[in-house]
Amino acid sequence: MKLSKGANAAVPTSLLAVVVSWQSEHAVDAHAxxxxxxxxxxxxxDLVFYNAPRHVSQAVTLAQEPAPRTARLSVSLPRTEADVDRIVIAGSVDEGTFADITGLTLTIHDANGPMTEFEIANADPVTALMFGEFYRRDGQWRFRAIAQGWSTGLPGLVTEFGVSVDDPADRARTPRVVEPFGAPTPSRNLNARMALDGESPLDRSSASRTPTVPTAGDPHEPQTPTLRAAGEHPRTPMLRASSDSTLRPQQRDRLPHTAQTDLLDQSQGGAADTTDLSTVAETGSAAPHSTTRPHNTRPVDLARRLADPQPAPAxxxxxxLADWHPDPEHPARLRWWDGTEWTSATYQRSQPSNRHCARCGNLRRRKLFGGLAACQSCDSEIEEFLTHWHTQAWRxxxxxxPRGPEWAALWASLRYQRIEENAGRDALRDAALSYVERLVTFTFADGEVEQGELAAFEHAVTELGLAGPLIEDLRRRMHRGRTLSRLRGGDLPVMRIPGLHLDPEEKVHLDLPAVHVRQLARGPRLTEGRLIVSNKKLRFVGDGTGTELLWTRVVSVHTEQNAVVLAATSSRGGATFTVADPDYVAAALEGALRVAKRLILTPGQRDTRSIPQEVKAEVWQRDGGKCVECGDSHYLEFDHIIPLSRGGATSAMNLQILCRSCNRAKGARI
Structure with missing residues (x-):
């Protein structure tokens, strides 16, 4: 979906990736x-930027090494705290302006790929830009495209939303590198530093102010801040009074429009959120507001930190592996390691005791007939989390x-919530079984089982923690399929048979009991004996009889019920043998035939009748992952409706899903 400026769209409450990309040779920093x-x-x-790339709640993370000409933010909406109403996505440049940047685009990705795109064309000549914002509406999350700018750069943008910024002059007097955030203690209000004995900064810049508030979108949505011009103070002073009498008329006229509105509201019975403005007029400063958000004694340092004076913890x-580990600075508590660095997330490790919940440390209540009940609060939290986690895990x-960074992030989120992995595997068991069944069916679609496919199956079973009779049967099927594929590929065993006369360079691959079936006018004639297969020829030695068939005369090998049928160049040159394991024998004969006729030159070069992956997916989706005959969902196989031996094509229209028994019953019939 493509959004225009001011438009909005719904987004899923899941882990999202926000990617800002451009084409010109500029460096754009992303912030949230x-x-x-x-x-x-x-x-x-609550400011996420280059000096603080990860929010304490893990709701927003800034990628440290994105792809060239991109900036990337990970936004986890499920982790967003309940008192967060909006997440603003913004950017800034150190050189040039956003009007110089070409191809500027913001793209939102979910687990399935790109879902929303906002192309920012003809941006204003500003050095900081608010791309858009995520916001809550009716219990759901939405994203609105904004493209509103500040010519005062990153400091002007962040102070607009209440961030206290470090003064460069103070940094010059204090050259040491500091943390971007200090200890939270009350400090002076930035807006109360303005004296009212001269014209205000708002009056000085009012002539050049150019608001760029979007007009499109939902009229009921919350409005975005107004754009400030260069030289203007980035935040509107929130000056209030208990009554009109506390201000002289000249002072009231010089107040910003928002402050005048507050005064008017209070004169009509509004809330008494007061600051003594007479003190402001006399001293040029105001006392801290009683309800103002406490700022840090050490404001945010926006200067890029090139070095950390303190050595990083080991x-x-x-x-x-992203997991909880003993905190290097305080071993008594646990600290979250995200796979690359230590984060600020910590929690106090509870003492091991059956009386206390291992997750939250609360006392567990005793059952009426003895024993301890589970922790109800933890059980409800885990159940709610696993409900959303299961949907994301299936995607x-x-x-x-079950591999890759997306899969690792799923289990990392489980560990972060301090939920046992076995609980996640139990919640995912049905979906995991369906995935493994689908994996096996796709593997046998072309009748070949490669070593990589067998390894993928074993990895999936181990990673998903699956076991039981069904998994063991699927494992035997995969291993047997791999064995038959190796035989058809020419990887044949070599055995020694004492007393058998062999030609020069002849090697024996099979020696097993068989029954030679010959069709005579009065009916079939069965002769018991031994079938000997070598790289030169096929021999059958029976009671008082024997026959040989050179590979040069054999055309094809296939199975019919419990028999192996060899077709030869002449009508009477073929042979039919009944054996205990016709599939194994047919695979060995086919491999020997290919080696003899040099159909296998190098590994990987053989005449397979493979089904493309997209065709498998289309047929699976169409047939619902079930047998079209009986509706069974186990032991599924891809079947050619018109067999290949009769000219059928390997296409979605000529393929169907059958269970093993229905496929065997159908055979080579149409």
Whole structure:
């Protein structure tokens, strides 16, 4: 879906990737701000940028090494805290303006790929740009395209939403590198520094102000902040008074429109959220507001940190696995390692005791007839989380399989919630069985089982924690299919038969009991004996009889019920043998025939009748992953409606899904 400026669209409540891309030789930094109901950040820690690339709640993460000409943010809407109403996605440039950048596009990806795209054409000549925002509406999340800019750069953008920014002059006096966020303690209100004895910054810049608020979209949606011009203070002073009498007329006229509105509201009985403006007029500053969000004594440092004066804590023993580990700084608690670095997320490890919940540490109540009940709060939280996690896991499983970064992120999210992996596997068991059945059916679609396909099956069974009679039967089927594929590919065993006269360079591959079937006028004649297969010829030695068939005379090998049938160049040169395992014998004969006729030159070069992957998926989707004859969902196979031996094509129209028994009953019939 493509959005225009001001438009909005619904997005799923899941893990999303926001990718900002461009074509010109510029460097664009992506940022995010998590806003509360007041339209400002709750604390300065709600700013995600290059010095603080991960929010404490893990709801937003900034990629540190994105692809060239891209910036990437991961937004986990399920992890977003309940008091966060909006997530603003913005960007800034250090050189040039956004009007110089070509091909600027914001794309939102879900588990299935790109879902929403916003092309930002003809951007204003600003150095900071608010691309759009995620916001809540009727219990759902939506995204609105905005493209609103600030000519005052990143400091002007973030202070618009309540972030306290470090003063460059103060940084010059304090050259040491500091953390982007300090300890949260009350400090002076940035807007209260303005004196009212001269014209305000808003009056100085009012002539050049150019609002660019989008007009399209839902009229009921919350409005976005107004664009400020260069030189204008980035935030509107929130000056209030208990009554009109506290301000002189000249002071009231010089107040911004929003402050005048507040005064008017209060004179008509509004809330008494007050600041003594007479003190402001006399001293040029105001006391901290009683309901103002507390700022940090150490404001956010927007200067890029090139080096960390403190050595980074050592990684855990398994650095590739995102998990909770003992905190290097405080071993008594656990700290989250995200697979690349330590995060700020911690929790206190509870003492091991049956009386306490291992997850939250709360006391477990005793049952009436003895024993301890499960922790109700944890059970409800886990059940709710697994409901959403199961849907996301199924999407990842069908799209990428049980491997890759998406799959690892799923289990990392489970560990982050301190939920046992066995609980996740139990919730995913039915979907996992369906996936493995689908994997086996796709593998046998062309009758060949490659080593990579067998390895993928074993990996899936291990990763999903599957076991039982059904899995063991599927494993035997996969291993047998791999054995038959190796035989058909020419990987034949070599055996020694004492007393058998062999030609020079002749090797024996099979020696087994068989019954030679010859069709005579008075009926079939059965002769018991031994079937000997070598790389030169096929021999049958019976009681008082014997026959030889050179591979040069054999045309094809196939099975019919419990017999192996060899077709030769002459009508009477063929042979039919009844054996205990016709599939195994036919595969060995086919491999020997291919080797003798040099149909196999190098590994991988053989005449397979493979079915393309997209055709398999189309047939599976059309038939619903069930046998079209009996509706069974186990032991499924792809069947050619018109057999290949009769000229049938390998296409979706000529393929169907049958279970093993229905496929055997159909045979080579149409």
């Amino acid at each position: 701000l998590l806003l509360g109901a007041s339209g400002t950040v709750r604390t300065d820690r 990684p855990p023993p398994n650095p590739d 990842v499983l069908t799209a990428h399989g």
